[in-house]
Every structure is written in structure tokens, then in C-alpha cells.
Amino acid sequence: MSKHMSAVPSPLNWPGYYAQQLKTCKDSRLKAFFEAGLVAPDTPLNEVPFVALDFETTGLNPKDHGIVSVGIVPFTLSRIRCKQASHFIVNPRQTLLPKSITFHGITHSDVQAAPDLEDVLHDFLPKLANQVVVVHYRQIEREFLNLALMARIQEQLFFPVIDTMTLEEHILKKQRTMFERLIGQKPNQSLRLPDIRERYGLPRYHLHHAMTDALATAEVLQAQVAYHFDGQTPISELWC
Amino acid sequence: MQAEQVEVSSFLSQYQPFDELPEEARDALAQSIEIAYFRAGSQILNFRDPIKDLYVVRSGSVEVFHRNGELHNRLAEGGIFGQMGVLMNGSVRFPVKALDDTLVYCIPDELFKQYFAEYDAFGDYFETDEAEVLRGTVSRSVESSDLSTVQAKTILARRPVIASPEMTVQQAAKRMGEEDVSFILVCSSHSEPESGQSKLKGILTDQHLRQRIVADGLPLTTPISDVMTQEFEVLDSNAYMFEAMLTMLRFNQPQLPLMHRDEPIGALTLLDILRHESQSSLLFVKGIFAQQSIKDLVRYSKQLPAVYVRMVNEDANSHMVGSAMAVIGRSFKQHLLSLAEEKLGKPPVPYCFLALGSMARDEQLLVTDQDNALLLDDAYDPREHEAYFEQLAKFVCDGLAACGYTYCSGDIMATNPQWRKTFTQWQECFADWIDNPEPQALLNSSIFFDLDGVWGETKLADILKIFIAQRAKKTPRFLASLARNALSRTPPLGFFKNFVMEPDGRHGKSINLKRRGTAPLSDVIRVHALAVGSDAQNSFERLDDINEAGLLPQGKGRELSDALEYISMVRIRHQAYDVEHNESPDNAINPMHLSTFEKRNLREAFQVLDNAQQFLKYRYHSQSAFK
Incomplete structure (x- = not known):
């Protein structure tokens, strides 16, 4: 296998992980999450309940920075349901840097009035339970959430995600010409969310609002599947 | 939350x-x-x-x-x-x-x-x-009124009642009584596949029994083939409502048989249609004939814009709108002529009242002036008969003007003695235009090459059409001149395919969709139609004949008809919009008021016209070299 293909992490044994966590985790909210279960790995994409997730953070390093807002948008391949969408602002426990404020527009007074992430877990986690989470660039959402929970309740939380960025990278690789493949050339098209959206004819959004970014990600997955996948494909082929 | x-x-x-x-x-x-x-x-x-x-x-x-x-x-x-x-x-x-x-x-x-x-x-x-x-x-009580999409056969009230030609009128009358119908379709029992003829031989109605049997005292044993109507129109069973309606109106035929191959599947009556379409342009046409005086007719004509708007809103296509408006215009003429004959007495010699231009082409819209002429029987003697036809023409043209059809600025009207000719004079006149084409004279007379008989001896008009079609086809010089004239009005596109607007009094700057669009398209189509010897007048029907003759390169005929349809529809909707907003409708639009799509499509349609004019140049220029 070529060097580039190895960049894709092999999917974990998610059913095994969920069963294990259900036995070992102590927090009641996490227990409820794992108890709700995992979308069956052989579910065709057409029938999967998805939920797009986006965090705005105080910076890019999960060890030093924290989550300030969360956007959640449930959808299927046929419809994105704004009515069930939600947006939380939370207190990051880390200092809000002026640089990040210019990004997401969430200010000191906003977060000071906001609850701690731990206090909204009972509201937040059920929205992800038994759904397939969709993110753009999974390192952010996965690491930030996991570390935030470690810091607060000393337990870890992972779940399978569809990463629209990884998906796009694969799609672009497949589209390389034979020659480009032979010389091992990487696709040179951008994997930034706005650029991907443009390629699929999706409108320009003012990004860096967790809700809008989640929405933008949901639309991208609809477009990617419409163009490159069969709706009958089992979900386990795409999650990681 | x-x-x-x-x-x-x-x-x-x-x-x-x-x-x-x-x-x-x-x-x-x-x-x-x-x-x-x-x-x-x-x-x-x-x-x-x-x-x-x-x-x-x-x-x-x-x-x-x-x-x-x-x-x-x-x-x-x-x-x-x-x-x-x-x-x-x-x-x-x-x-x-x-x-x-x-x-x-x-x-x-x-x-x-x-x-x-x-x-x-x-x-x-x-x-x-x-x-x-x-x-x-x-x-409306009916579920759907979409004339363009409802097939006529779907509103047939019943299966046809059929008789054989040998049946006696008494037997037929008995049959009609039993079936409770007012007419019967007469079919030969044996099919004649080799002749390609229809089984349907005639229609026998109540009226025939009254007028031809009872009134004339014919024996009850008369075979129905002696009294039935043998000349009538039929339509294919797949025809749409609007075609059926227009055929019935146009040929004034109260029953319209619908044919599946050579067999009638039934006959549509005006009652069927009326039941279906109680609010339509058909009703308006019937209303025209019910008006007792010019004054009533003028008052009635004020409803025309509303009828037009309704038709446009019902998603009629340009062919439907154009022919319905032409039927309406024709009905105004016909009723005015019958009122004129009532006033002036029976005509001293047979005549035919001619419609010219857009009405003859079945492409009439709201803004239109009257173009007409008189075709007189060869027995016409000006010393004895001129006064009668002068008054008749004046009565009709004044009436039309009062009903909203403005006088023709070029004086092409029956009131002009120059355009009252006998059949032989018309033939000579057309022969002269065709044989000795003078560009300027042709420019003024091109409107005569769209011609239709409206009233009276319409057969004479039909013969004239065939005469023109046959003679024009054989005269390359004439076609070349006509083609040259068809290039005089160019589409409003600039070098970079941008819209070129012209100053106009009311709008500042605008595009005239008629002068720069539909009219030159009709001109181009007319040249091709005459070149293939078609006697059709409607541009879409002419295109059918042109395509059948294989004159145009593959696909070009379709392009022309799409372009004509598109520009016509923009023009039609624009006029309907004006009426709805209490503005006087016209043909001028400002592209600024169009959506991106409309602009793109309109530009494409004009481009088709431009290409068609280029083709015309090349096609008829090379032919004229042989003269």
C-alpha cells in the first residue's frame, strides 16, 4: 500500500469499543450515551441519522485551548433539519485570546455568563447518541471533546465520525490521472471547507459560527454522497 | 431549544x-x-x-x-x-x-x-x-382547465352513434331518437385500406333532417348519403382541447369527429367544450356574435384584454394565444360584415374579405392594427358595384377601429380602392410582384404574402394561396429579393452579443420585440416556406412544411421554432403584464427588467435569428446567380 493511503486510520472496532465503555464508564451521562448504542455498521447511507457537529475554540491546540461554542445540526442525506438544530455557548476554563475572538465573535462577557461544558452534558450528549457524527477535520472535535471530558469527569469519550475533509481527500485522490498516481503526486486542490463547498456549487457562508459551520458541513456531506457514493453504501465504509 | x-x-x-x-x-x-x-x-x-x-x-x-x-x-x-x-x-x-x-x-x-x-x-x-x-x-366546476394539456378525447361525452350510408333517413331518425342524440356519424361498413381513405363518410344532423328532408319534402326512404354533410374537418384522437376548439370555431363546425386511424372514436360538440371551459376565450367568441349593434360590439371589445390575460395566465403557449386572438379578430370581422350586409343589403357580386399579416398567420396579439383587403368575383363591375363595396369596407374598417384594431398606417385596408380587386386582378398583381420583384415594392407588399379568407367566398382565397405558393417556388429571383428584404431588420445584438437598445418615446431606451424579433423571424420563415411551395400561413406550420422538405440543415428548423416561441412568449407576457398593471400594452421591453435567465434565453433566441439571417443570405444569394 502506498505511503499516502496509510494516512487513513483504520477504523476502530466501534461495536467492541462501545460494549467495553458501557461496562467500564462511571458517569451516568456517558453510560446513557453508550447505552443508546451505535448506528448499525451495515446501515446504508440513505437511512443513517446524521448529526453535524462543530466547535469554536479558544485556539487550535486541544491541550492548551478550550471549547467556547457548539453547533449541532441533525440531518439525513435528503434533508437537513434546522428546526432540531442547537447551539451552545460554554465557558472554556481557558483564557479567551483576542485573536480567537476575531474569529468566532464570542466575547469574554458571553462566556462568563455561559455554563461550563459539564453543566450542559446532559443536554448535549443525547443529541449525538445513536447518530453518526459528521465533522470537518475530525482532530478538532474529537480531541477537544475527549480532553474536555478528561479534565472534567476524568473519563474518555470517542465515537465514530464521518470527516468530510478526509472524505474529500479520498475523492480527490481517486480523481487523479494515471500519470499523477504513478509519480505519486498528491491532489493539489484545497481541502478548506469554503473551497470544497465551491466545488460542489454550494453557496458562500460566513463561517466560524459553530451553527453555520455545522450546517455547512452537513451540506457538504449531502453533496459528496450525491456525487461520489451510492446511497446503499454501508456507513461503516466511511466512518473513522 | x-x-x-x-x-x-x-x-x-x-x-x-x-x-x-x-x-x-x-x-x-x-x-x-x-x-x-x-x-x-x-x-x-x-x-x-x-x-x-x-x-x-x-x-x-x-x-x-x-x-x-x-x-x-x-x-x-x-x-x-x-x-x-x-x-x-x-x-x-x-x-x-x-x-x-x-x-x-x-x-x-x-x-x-x-x-x-x-x-x-x-x-x-x-x-x-x-x-x-x-x-x-x-x-370552475371542472378540475382542470389546462387547454394545452387536456386531450379532447377525455371530455367526449359518449361513444359515437354510427349509421351506414345506405340507411334511410327514417331509419336514421329513429336511431337518433332511440339514442337521444342530435347527430349521427355515417361510416362505410367495409374498410378500404388500399385507398387510405377514412371509414367516416359524413355527418347527419337534426338540422339536415329538418332542412333537407322535411322542408324540401324528400321521401323518407332517401338514403342518408344523399343529405349528409360530406365536407368536414376531423382531428386525430390525440389532439388537444385547444386544437379542437380552434378547429370548430374556425370552420364553424358544431360537431368535430375524433379519429383513431380511419375510425371515429366519437365527436366533440360545442356543448362538451362549453361544459368544460365555461370561462374561456371560446365563450368570448360566442359573445361577439351575440352583439346586436356596433355600439354593443365596441363595448364588448373592451373585455378583450382581460380574456387575453386569462389565457396567458392559464399557461397557453404562443401558438395558442396567437391563434385564439386571431380567431377573435376574425370573429369581429365576420360579425361586422354580417352587420354590414344587414344594413347595406345582399352583396351585388360574391366577394371574399381577406385578412393579411399576423391575423392571417394566426399570430395575433393584443397590439395590432388592421390589415385587410377585398377579393371580388370577376363579375364585379366598378360602375355598378363600387359604391356598395366602398360602404361595406368603410363600415367594417371603422367598426374594427372602434373595437381597438387601429387603422393600418400604410393604408393596407379594404377602404383603399387599390386593395379592392377581382380575383383575376389579384392573380395578376401577385404574378407581377413575383415575376418582377422590385425590392421597395416588395417591402410594402410582403404583408400580402400572409393572407387568409375570413368571410364570403373563402375558397377564392385558398385558390389564390396555392397560386402564390406554386409561382413563388419557381421564381428564384423573387425568393432572392424577398430574402434580401428579410435581412432589413436585424436582431438587437451588438458585436459582443450585448443587447442594443433603441430610443423610444415612452420608455427611454428599449428593445422592440416585434420589430427586432418576431417580425424578422416570420420574414425568414416566409421566404423558406415560399421556397418549398408551402401554402401554410402560420409560421409554425410553415416550419413543419420547411422541415419536411429538408430545406434547412438538421436541427435548424427546431431552433427557429424555439426562438420564435420564446420571443413571442416574452412579448405576450409583457403585454399581459401591462394590461394587469393598467398600462397600455406595447412591444417594447427594457432588458434591465428581465431576470438573468430571461436575458440569457432572449440573447440565445436573437442569436438564432442572426444565424438564420446569415443562412438566408447565403442560401438565396447563390440561387439568384442563376437568373
Whole structure:
């Protein structure tokens, strides 16, 4: 296998992980999450309940920075349901840097009035339970959430995600010409969310609002599947 | 907990009718929508599928179709579709397809209906649009009034009652009594496949029995073949309502047999259609003949613009609008002529009243002047008869002017002694135009090459048409001159295919869709039609003949008819819009007022005209070299 293909992490044994966590985790909210279960790995994409997730953070390093807002948008391949969408602002426990404020527009007074992430877990986690989470660039959402929970309740939380960025990278690789493949050339098209959206004819959004970014990600997955996948494909082929 | 949808809300605020909503209402709407993505070419809505949302195009573009597959509209960002389906109890009326990659916002029907009722400005947007047509349709007892998509056979009241030609009139009368019908179709029992002739030989009606048997005292044993009507029109069983209606009106034929191959499957009567279409242009035509005086007729003619608007709103295509308006114009003439004969007495010699130009082509719209002439029997003697026809012409032309058909500025009217000729004089006149083509003279007379008999001895007009078609075809020099004239009005496109506008009194700058679009297209089509010896007058029918003759390169005929249809429809809708907004309708539009799509399509249509003119130059120029 070529060097580039190895960049894709092999999917974990998610059913095994969920069963294990259900036995070992102590927090009641996490227990409820794992108890709700995992979308069956052989579910065709057409029938999967998805939920797009986006965090705005105080910076890019999960060890030093924290989550300030969360956007959640449930959808299927046929419809994105704004009515069930939600947006939380939370207190990051880390200092809000002026640089990040210019990004997401969430200010000191906003977060000071906001609850701690731990206090909204009972509201937040059920929205992800038994759904397939969709993110753009999974390192952010996965690491930030996991570390935030470690810091607060000393337990870890992972779940399978569809990463629209990884998906796009694969799609672009497949589209390389034979020659480009032979010389091992990487696709040179951008994997930034706005650029991907443009390629699929999706409108320009003012990004860096967790809700809008989640929405933008949901639309991208609809477009990617419409163009490159069969709706009958089992979900386990795409999650990681 | 619901979250604010900033993106959605700010998008909606830019487009009608959402910009009319209070901000809280718009935000609530934004929070309730659903979003869906469709890649280019995929179907968004299928005809008759259940529909639960109003759709707004967020990005990309879609095509909206009639159920018969014809394109109805193209919508870009901010365009709305599905309103008809939602308001019509939830099934899709107009199928929709994604033209580009398209993101749509779906507004739940309950919320849409709630806002529709609650916010006047929001509701009005849909009212003035299709809901008005919709309500009109629903209030009629019939489910659908879509003339272009309803097949005539679907409204046939019953199976035909059939008799054989040998049957006696008494037997036939008995049969009609038993079946309770007012007419009977007469068919030969044996088919004659080798002759290709229809089995249907005639129609026998109540009226025949009264007028030809009872009144003339013929024996009851007379075979029905002796008294039945043998000359009549039929239509194929797949014909649409509008064709059937127009045929019946045009040939004044109260029963119209519909044929499947050589057998009649039934006959449509005016009553069938009236029952179906109680509000239509047909009713208007009937009304024309019911007016007792010029004064009544003039008052009645004021309704014409409303009839026109209704027709446009019912999604009639340009051929339907054009021919319906021509039938109406023809009916005005016919009724005026019958009033004139009532006043002046019977004509001293037979004559035929001729319609020229757009009416003869069945391409009449609202803004039109009268172009007409008189064709007199060769027995005409000016010393004895001129006074009668002078008065008749004046009566009709004044009447037409009073009814809104303005006098012809070029004085091509029956009131001009120059355009009252005997049949032989007309033949000589056309022979001279064709054999000795003078560009200037031809320019003035080209309108005579669209000609139709409206009243009186219309057979004479038909013979004249054939005479013209045969002679023109054989005269390359004439065709070359006509072709040269057809280049005089160019499409309004500049070097970079931009729109070139012309100053006009009322609008500042505008494009004249008739002078720069439909008229030169008709000119081009007329040249080709005469070149292939077609005696059709309507541009679309001429194109059929041209295509059949294989004169144009593959696909070009279709392009011409699409272009003509498109420019005509823009012109038709523009006039309907003017009427609805109490402005006097005209042919001038400012492209600034068109959507991106309309501009693109219009530019394409003008480009087709430009190409067609180039082709004309080359095609008839080379021929004229042989003269």
C-alpha cells in the first residue's frame, strides 16, 4: 500500500469499543450515551441519522485551548433539519485570546455568563447518541471533546465520525490521472471547507459560527454522497 | 431549544416576499426550514408526488416544467417553487429538476400557509402570482382547465352513434331518437385500406333532417348519403382541447369527429367544450356574435384584454394565444360584415374579405392594427358595384377601429380602392410582384404574402394561396429579393452579443420585440416556406412544411421554432403584464427588467435569428446567380 493511503486510520472496532465503555464508564451521562448504542455498521447511507457537529475554540491546540461554542445540526442525506438544530455557548476554563475572538465573535462577557461544558452534558450528549457524527477535520472535535471530558469527569469519550475533509481527500485522490498516481503526486486542490463547498456549487457562508459551520458541513456531506457514493453504501465504509 | 440560523435568515431577507416579513417572523421561518442538496440534472419534484414544503432556491438553479414536459420557467437564487402544489392540497403540479448543483430551502407547508394568511404583503406575493389562476381554476366546476394539456378525447361525452350510408333517413331518425342524440356519424361498413381513405363518410344532423328532408319534402326512404354533410374537418384522437376548439370555431363546425386511424372514436360538440371551459376565450367568441349593434360590439371589445390575460395566465403557449386572438379578430370581422350586409343589403357580386399579416398567420396579439383587403368575383363591375363595396369596407374598417384594431398606417385596408380587386386582378398583381420583384415594392407588399379568407367566398382565397405558393417556388429571383428584404431588420445584438437598445418615446431606451424579433423571424420563415411551395400561413406550420422538405440543415428548423416561441412568449407576457398593471400594452421591453435567465434565453433566441439571417443570405444569394 502506498505511503499516502496509510494516512487513513483504520477504523476502530466501534461495536467492541462501545460494549467495553458501557461496562467500564462511571458517569451516568456517558453510560446513557453508550447505552443508546451505535448506528448499525451495515446501515446504508440513505437511512443513517446524521448529526453535524462543530466547535469554536479558544485556539487550535486541544491541550492548551478550550471549547467556547457548539453547533449541532441533525440531518439525513435528503434533508437537513434546522428546526432540531442547537447551539451552545460554554465557558472554556481557558483564557479567551483576542485573536480567537476575531474569529468566532464570542466575547469574554458571553462566556462568563455561559455554563461550563459539564453543566450542559446532559443536554448535549443525547443529541449525538445513536447518530453518526459528521465533522470537518475530525482532530478538532474529537480531541477537544475527549480532553474536555478528561479534565472534567476524568473519563474518555470517542465515537465514530464521518470527516468530510478526509472524505474529500479520498475523492480527490481517486480523481487523479494515471500519470499523477504513478509519480505519486498528491491532489493539489484545497481541502478548506469554503473551497470544497465551491466545488460542489454550494453557496458562500460566513463561517466560524459553530451553527453555520455545522450546517455547512452537513451540506457538504449531502453533496459528496450525491456525487461520489451510492446511497446503499454501508456507513461503516466511511466512518473513522 | 431552537438556535438562530443567521445564514438562512440573512439570505431570506434579500428576496421577495421574505423581505416583507417582520424580522422575528423571518427568523422563526429560518429556524424551521429544512435544507436539501441536488446535484445538477437530478429530479427535485415529480408530478403528482406528495409535497409538504414550499421551496426556495438557495444556490444553483432549477427548471420548472409543465406536466406535458414543456419548460415552464427557470429559477435562480431566491426563486420559489412548489407553491401551486402546496396550495392545491399537497401534490406536485409542476415537476422540477436541478439545472446546476442546487441547494434548496424547504419551508414546511403549515408555516407557509400560516404566514400566507397572517402577513398580507407575504400573501399578496403569491396572490398576484399563481394563486389567482389557481382560485379561478378551482372555482370552475371542472378540475382542470389546462387547454394545452387536456386531450379532447377525455371530455367526449359518449361513444359515437354510427349509421351506414345506405340507411334511410327514417331509419336514421329513429336511431337518433332511440339514442337521444342530435347527430349521427355515417361510416362505410367495409374498410378500404388500399385507398387510405377514412371509414367516416359524413355527418347527419337534426338540422339536415329538418332542412333537407322535411322542408324540401324528400321521401323518407332517401338514403342518408344523399343529405349528409360530406365536407368536414376531423382531428386525430390525440389532439388537444385547444386544437379542437380552434378547429370548430374556425370552420364553424358544431360537431368535430375524433379519429383513431380511419375510425371515429366519437365527436366533440360545442356543448362538451362549453361544459368544460365555461370561462374561456371560446365563450368570448360566442359573445361577439351575440352583439346586436356596433355600439354593443365596441363595448364588448373592451373585455378583450382581460380574456387575453386569462389565457396567458392559464399557461397557453404562443401558438395558442396567437391563434385564439386571431380567431377573435376574425370573429369581429365576420360579425361586422354580417352587420354590414344587414344594413347595406345582399352583396351585388360574391366577394371574399381577406385578412393579411399576423391575423392571417394566426399570430395575433393584443397590439395590432388592421390589415385587410377585398377579393371580388370577376363579375364585379366598378360602375355598378363600387359604391356598395366602398360602404361595406368603410363600415367594417371603422367598426374594427372602434373595437381597438387601429387603422393600418400604410393604408393596407379594404377602404383603399387599390386593395379592392377581382380575383383575376389579384392573380395578376401577385404574378407581377413575383415575376418582377422590385425590392421597395416588395417591402410594402410582403404583408400580402400572409393572407387568409375570413368571410364570403373563402375558397377564392385558398385558390389564390396555392397560386402564390406554386409561382413563388419557381421564381428564384423573387425568393432572392424577398430574402434580401428579410435581412432589413436585424436582431438587437451588438458585436459582443450585448443587447442594443433603441430610443423610444415612452420608455427611454428599449428593445422592440416585434420589430427586432418576431417580425424578422416570420420574414425568414416566409421566404423558406415560399421556397418549398408551402401554402401554410402560420409560421409554425410553415416550419413543419420547411422541415419536411429538408430545406434547412438538421436541427435548424427546431431552433427557429424555439426562438420564435420564446420571443413571442416574452412579448405576450409583457403585454399581459401591462394590461394587469393598467398600462397600455406595447412591444417594447427594457432588458434591465428581465431576470438573468430571461436575458440569457432572449440573447440565445436573437442569436438564432442572426444565424438564420446569415443562412438566408447565403442560401438565396447563390440561387439568384442563376437568373
